[in-house]
Amino acid sequence: METVSLVLVMLVAVLFASILRRMLPASFSVPQPLLQIALGAGIGMVSDWRLQMDPQVFFLLFLPPLLFLDGWRIPKEGLSHDRGIILSLAIGLVVFTVVGAGYFINWLLPSIPLGVAFALAAVISPTDPVAVSAIAARIPIPKRLMHILEGESLLNDASGLVCLRFAVAAVLSGGFELSDAVLDFLRLAVGGVAIGVAIAWSINWAKRWISRHFGEEAAAQILVSLLLPFLAYLAAEHLHCSGILAAVAAGFVMSRTELSGQALAVTRLQRRAVWDTLQYALNGLMFVLLGEQLPGIVSRLGILDDPGTLSWLLLYVLIINLSLMGLRFVWVFASLRFTLFAGKNAAAFQPRKALSIAAVTSVAGVRGAISLAGVMTLPLYISFGYPFPARDLVIFLTTGVIIVSLIVAGIGLPLLIRGLEMPYEPEEHVHENRARDQAAQAAIKAIEQALHRLSEDCPDAGGYIEVASRVTDTYRSRIESRAASLESQNLTRVAEEVERQLLLVGLQAERSELFRLARTRRLDEQQARRLIRQIDLIEAQHIR
Incomplete structure (x- = not known):
C-alpha cells in the first residue's frame, strides 16, 4: 500500500x-x-x-x-x-x-x-x-x-x-x-x-x-x-x-x-x-x-x-x-x-x-x-x-x-548559437505547400468522380452538382490563394500572423459560447464535447 x-x-x-x-x-x-x-x-x-x-x-x-x-x-x-x-x-x-x-x-x-x-x-x-x-x-x-x-x-x-x-x-x-x-x-x-x-x-x-x-x-x-x-x-x-x-x-x-x-x-x-x-x-x-x-x-x-x-x-x-x-x-x-x-x-x-x-x-x-x-x-x-x-x-x-x-x-x-551558420537545407514549407496543393487537387478529382457516380444513379442531380461546386470551389480557392501569396512575399508573414491571431480570438469566443450553452443546458453535453473538440483541433494547428 x-x-x-x-x-x-x-x-x-x-x-x-x-x-x-x-x-x-x-x-x-x-x-x-x-x-x-x-x-x-x-x-x-x-x-x-x-x-x-x-x-x-x-x-x-x-x-x-x-x-x-x-x-x-x-x-x-x-x-x-x-x-x-x-x-x-x-x-x-x-x-x-x-x-x-x-x-x-x-x-x-x-x-x-x-x-x-x-x-x-x-x-x-x-x-x-x-x-x-x-x-x-x-x-x-x-x-x-x-x-x-x-x-x-x-x-x-x-x-x-x-x-x-x-x-x-x-x-x-x-x-x-x-x-x-x-x-x-x-x-x-x-x-x-x-x-x-x-x-x-x-x-x-x-x-x-x-x-x-x-x-x-x-x-x-x-x-x-x-x-x-x-x-x-x-x-x-x-x-x-x-x-x-x-x-x-x-x-x-x-x-x-x-x-x-x-x-x-x-x-x-x-x-x-x-x-x-x-x-x-x-x-x-x-x-x-x-x-x-x-x-x-x-x-x-x-x-x-x-x-x-x-x-x-x-x-x-x-x-x-x-x-x-x-x-x-x-x-x-x-x-x-x-x-x-x-x-x-x-x-x-x-x-x-x-x-x-x-x-x-x-x-x-x-x-x-x-x-x-x-x-x-x-x-x-x-x-x-x-x-x-x-x-x-x-x-x-x-x-x-x-x-x-x-x-x-x-x-x-x-x-x-548567435551567428551560427549551417549548410543550406531546402525550406520545409515549400514541400508542405506543394503537398497541400496536391492534396487539394486529389480532393477535387475525388469529388468530381463521386458526383459522376451520383449522377448515374439519380436522374435529377442538379442539387448534387451545386453542392459539389461549393466544395470544389473551396479547394480551388485554397490553391489560388497560395499561388497569389507567392507574388507578394513581403506581406505574407504579417498577413498570416494577423489572420492567425484573429482566428484564435474567434475560436476562443466560439468555444466560450458553447461552454455557456452547455452549462445552461441549452446544448446537449455530448454535442458540446464534440463541437469543442473540433475547435480544439483547429486551434492546435494554428498555435505556435
Whole structure:
C-alpha cells in the first residue's frame, strides 16, 4: 500500500513541477527535470517511504515504451537527409565516449573498477530527446541542427544501453573479450531488430484484418499499441536477443504502419493523446524517483558527515562533464568534413564554421531520462550476494552529470548559437505547400468522380452538382490563394500572423459560447464535447 501511495505522490510531484515552471518568470527559466529532481528529493527527506524496485522490473516498466516511442516518432526525413552525421553521433560517438570516458573515469576515481567505469560511461553517453526539445523551446536553435540533435538522441538510446549491457556483464562475469563482445553484439542487434519487426508487423497485420472484417474500436487499438513494446521486448529477451533494439524496431514498424492511413482519425487522435500522456508521466516519474533516492544515496556515501567529500564529488562531476563535452567536441569536429560538409556542401567547409557547430553540438548534448533509466537498472548484487561495486557513487555521479548538462546547455547555448551558420537545407514549407496543393487537387478529382457516380444513379442531380461546386470551389480557392501569396512575399508573414491571431480570438469566443450553452443546458453535453473538440483541433494547428 505504501508503494502505491508513494507512486501517486510522485505523480502529483510531476504535475506540480510543471505548474511551478510555468509560474516562474521568463527571466528565471529553470529546466523542468531540475524541478522534478528537487521535488523528489523533498519527498525523500520528509517521508520515511522508500520505493524499492528490482532493476529488471524498472527496466521493463520504463524503457520499452520510451524506446518504442522514439522509434515511432523519429523524424524519418531528417534522419534520411542527415543520416551520415546522425549515425556517426548515435553509434560512433557512443562507442567513442564509452571507451574514452570509461578509461578516464577509472583513472580519475580508482575506487570505481574499470568495468563499472565503462557502465557509467555507457549510462551517460546517450543524450535525451525530451531535454533537447525543452531547451529548443526556449532557444532558437537552427532547424537543421535541431533535426540532427533529435535524430541522434532518438537513436543513441539503444546503442548506449547495449553498451551498458556488455559493461554490466563484464562486471558480473569478471572478464571481457573484444572478439566475443563483437559477435554477441551482432547476434543481439540482428536478432533484436528481426524479432521487433516480426512481432510488430504480425500484430499490425492481425489488427488491420480484424478492423477490416469486424470494424475498428479506438480503445482496443490504443491498448494494442501500449502492449506492443512490452511484447517485443519480452520476446527478444526470452530468445536472448536485445529487447532494447526490438522495442525500437517495433516503433519503426508502427511508424510505417501509421502512414498507411488505415486507422480511423479518432483512433489516431486518441492514441497520440494517450502516448503523449504516458511519455510525460514516465519521464517525469523517473526524475522524481531519482530525487527520492538521493537522500538515501547521500547518506550511504557519508557526504553529510564529511563536507570535504561532497566538494570532491562535485568537482568530479564537473570534470566528467568537461570530459564528455571534450570527447563530443573532438568527434563532431573530426566527422563534420565527412558528413555535414560532404558532397555538394564540401566547398562550404570552413574550420571556423566547423568549430562553431562542434561547440554548439557539444554543449547541446544534454543527458536525461534514458541515463536515469539506465543507471537505475544497475544490479543490486553480483555473485554470492556481494553488492554491485560503487553503485551508489555511480548513481550520484550520473545525477550530477544530468543536472550540470542541463545547466550548461541552458546558459551556454544562447551564447554560442548567435551567428551560427549551417549548410543550406531546402525550406520545409515549400514541400508542405506543394503537398497541400496536391492534396487539394486529389480532393477535387475525388469529388468530381463521386458526383459522376451520383449522377448515374439519380436522374435529377442538379442539387448534387451545386453542392459539389461549393466544395470544389473551396479547394480551388485554397490553391489560388497560395499561388497569389507567392507574388507578394513581403506581406505574407504579417498577413498570416494577423489572420492567425484573429482566428484564435474567434475560436476562443466560439468555444466560450458553447461552454455557456452547455452549462445552461441549452446544448446537449455530448454535442458540446464534440463541437469543442473540433475547435480544439483547429486551434492546435494554428498555435505556435
